[in-house]
Amino acid sequence: MGTLSPDETVVLVAIVIAVAVGAVIAIRDWLANPFKYPYMVIEVDVSGRRTPDSKDVIDRVISKPRMWERIVEHERKVSAWKTRCAETIEASGRITERRKRQYAEVLDDEKGYRFVCRRTQTRYKQVNYKRSSYQVRVKEKELAADYEWLVRRHARLSEIGFEATLREYTMKDQRRLMTPALRRQIMERDNYTCQICGKRMRDGVGLQIDHIIPVAKGGRTVPSNLQVLCSKCNGSKGDSM
Ligand SMILES: [Zn+2]
Structure with missing residues (x-):
């Protein structure tokens, strides 16, 4: 067994590299x-x-x-x-x-x-x-x-x-639920008084029923979410109905 010729060395190195590259690809695929x-x-x-x-x-x-x-x-x-x-x-x-x-x-x-x-x-x-x-x-x-x-x-x-x-x-539905009877019920409960400024009809303000949580934000037409406001206070709050 003699030493390898330069040509043989090149071939051997090429084979080693090819095997190594193949192994790396296989491992990468296995990992990927x-x-x-x-x-x-x-x-x-x-x-x-x-x-x-x-x-x-x-x-x-x-x-x-x-x-x-x-x-x-x-x-x-x-x-x-x-x-x-x-x-x-x-x-x-x-x-x-x-x-x-x-x-x-x-x-x-x-x-x-x-x-x-x-x-x-x-x-x-x-x-x-x-x-x-x-x-x-x-x-x-x-x-x-x-x-x-x-x-x-x-x-x-x-x-x-x-x-x-x-x-x-849902918004349309909630608006439909606002009946005159419910309106009257809230007015009576709140004593026909704006729940923000305390003004009444005789003070020359219009009173409205307001959704505390606006309908657009998921508020419902139920007494606990309704209050009486004057048009001025309601206007400043934004969402009126
Ligand atoms: Zn008011």
Whole structure:
């Protein structure tokens, strides 16, 4: 057994490198997570709405028949993905436990549906004393929901004929509950007196029934959430009815 010739040395070194690289790739693949959750990303244009309520945004999106079809279709893809993952785990032999952990890491049903809200903004630039405008799309917020929640919401929207968002519908409902009899009951309870400044009808102010927690913020038309206010105090409070 003699020493290696320079040519033989090059070949040997090349083989060692190739084996080492192969091993590194194999280890990396073994370490890497083969699973990637199939999110559905829905772009929502919220231009022209000041501060859109998150649930309103989602209600409007899922009220569109085409969009709802796409969501249902996507959920089928998620199911198929889960089946494939189960097969991969099944076939992973000695690293089954590792694959199971990796699958659990990416599983994200609760945030599977993402609503990316963007608005168009007008900006200005000045070049050589000339002012010109241009539009940019700005990401405002991102909402996330899970499929089951969307299904329940869609069913409730369907019950009201997709007439409004659920929040808007509740507001209308609460307004309908304000009957003349309830109005009279609150007036009597509060002694026909503004509950902020104490003025009465004979002081020359108009009296109104006010929702302490506004309907728009989820306040209900029940005696505990109602009070008598004069028009001036009510006006300064904002939400009147
Ligand atoms: Zn008052």
